[in-house]
């Protein structure tokens with residue numbers, strides 16, 4: 320038993336295992352009543368992974384997120400759980416080997432959020448890759464990444480390459496390499512990992528910002544957290560003292576992604592290696608305008624590599640990689656970013672003649688990389704590192720979505736060793752068990768059982784009056800949790816009709832509020848459904864009805880409702896209107 324567990328026993332009960340938006344305040348209050356083993360600052364994939372690893376080893380864990388979960392970089396990536404072929408180009412063999420093996424684990428534990436996708440890498444006369452280097456590179460990649468036999472690379476002639484993707488530029492085409500990447504939904508992956516941590520007893524809250532580190536005798540013992548939604552304010556810090564909470568733990572982890580250095584500044588420990596933020600944008604097109612049938616990884620005119628990926632009736636293309644110094648919370652796409660991606664796409668798919676007006680949506684993210692002197696953005700290593708400050712702040716910097724589980728395992732190994740050495744745990748903690756631990760929604764019996772699982776749920780959905788595509792969408796999004804969504808669908812059928820909403824939309828919204836801590840329209844339309852990126856028309860269609868429902872559930876004032884409506888409208892606007900500079 321840990322010190323945290325012993326002390327918590329004297330206070331109010333530990334975790335209530337709730338992850339409901341309606342219980343946020345109660346959860347924060349309960350958090351302030353106990354001593355934790357670990358507090359994680361940051362609710363992106365890094366923080367969620369650490370919370371899951373720590374809690375699943377029996378450490379009493381809390382996680383604090385100042386915005387919505389995954390609203391930092393973890394909803395703004397290329398959405399690939401990948402083996403990191405690009406790192407082979409940088410000869411970062413260790414990263415290729417590690418993330419390649421890791422993706423198989425990520426897939427097994429959550430096959431509903433991760434899908435294997437064959438990727439075509441065309442090569443041209445004078446391009447970055449030739450036939451030999453592609454063939455050799457992909458073979459080395461298969462070997463390093465431990466790729467399973469059925470997914471090992473194939474090499475295509477120019478004709479076969481074009482059969483796979485007729486939209487490709489034909490001039491000077493010399494052939495193509497064919498290999499497997501894994502497509503994911505980064506934000507949903509983050510949420511599912513977090514839900515699993517909460518299911519096991521971790522406590523997690525969004526819109527709660529760590530504004531101060533609490534230090535005693537030179538050692539970090541806690542954090543002061545301010546509820547960002549308190550007092551009816553919308554996204555502002557509240558001066559209401561009842562909105563401020565002191566949380567205590569033996570170890571504090573800084574998993575703040577692009578804000579890692581901001582926390583290190585708060586700790587007066589930002590020295591030595593620092594973060595280097597680079598910006599990446601993606602553009603989304605409708606399939607009617609960009610009917611890509613096959614995911615492509617291709618050269619840009621300036622010698623970089625970008626992806627074009629078909630998904631849910633859309634095609635997305637990206638990414639850029641440029642140094643960034645602006646507002647971390649709200650990086651915006653510029654006209655230059657848009658022009659860059661359009662030019663790259665038009666160069667590789669010349670028959671399309673894509674224009675600005677064809678861009679249906681976009682997103683912009685910041686890579687929290689570790690600075691390397693004299694390197695260009697695309698050359699900086701994506702490796703992760705752990706920094707431990709004099710006060711004991713444990714910062715996790717760099718890394719990839721793909722490596723989240725392994726990163727979490729190594730940081731929690733260090734935490735466990737420190738807790739043992741400090742006598743704060745009575746015995747050795749068990750080793751990490753996340754390698755074989757399904758994340759929330761992943762209880763489908765492993766990847767091999769996903770197809771039969773989906774088939775069985777389709778028949779159930781049809782019985783509930785849904786179409787096959789509607790059911791597939793829900794079953795793939797929620798995995799084994801879809802049964803709860805189906806139950807809500809029955810429960811809310813009449814109310815949905817009264818509100819003029821499809822029952823499936825209302826059921827997903829209620830699920831998001833009660834089981835995924837949604838508190839704002841933007842949480843639902845961006846992080847829980849991805850609609851702002853991949854079905855912006857759906858977001859526009861249902862935003863008023865969804866906001867009205869949220870307003871009633873959360874008893875918002877007119878001013879609050881107006882503010883949250885405006886916030887979503889602004890984000891819908893920004894997705895299609897780049898900044899000039």
Ligand SMILES: Cc1cc2nc3c(=O)[nH]c(=O)nc-3n(C[C@H](O)[C@H](O)[C@H](O)COP(=O)(O)OP(=O)(O)OC[C@H]3O[C@@H](n4cnc5c(N)ncnc54)[C@H](O)[C@@H]3O)c2cc1C
Pocket residue numbers: 360361362363364365366383384385386387388389390391392393394395396397398399400401527528529530574575576577578597598599600638684685686687717718719720721722
């Ligand atoms: C354009 C782009 C493409 C990418 N593509 C891929 C890819 O295809 N595959 C891949 O594996 N990786 C990819 N990555 C990398 C990957 O997305 C990131 O490594 C990962 O998402 C980082 O997650 P994180 O949790 O460390 O950071 P974040 O997701 O940013 O999470 C940090 C969180 O900390 C919170 N926070 C900060 N300060 C505080 C505070 N004071 N109090 C409370 N909370 C706080 C923030 O609000 C934020 O939500 C890509 C990155 C970019 C930018």
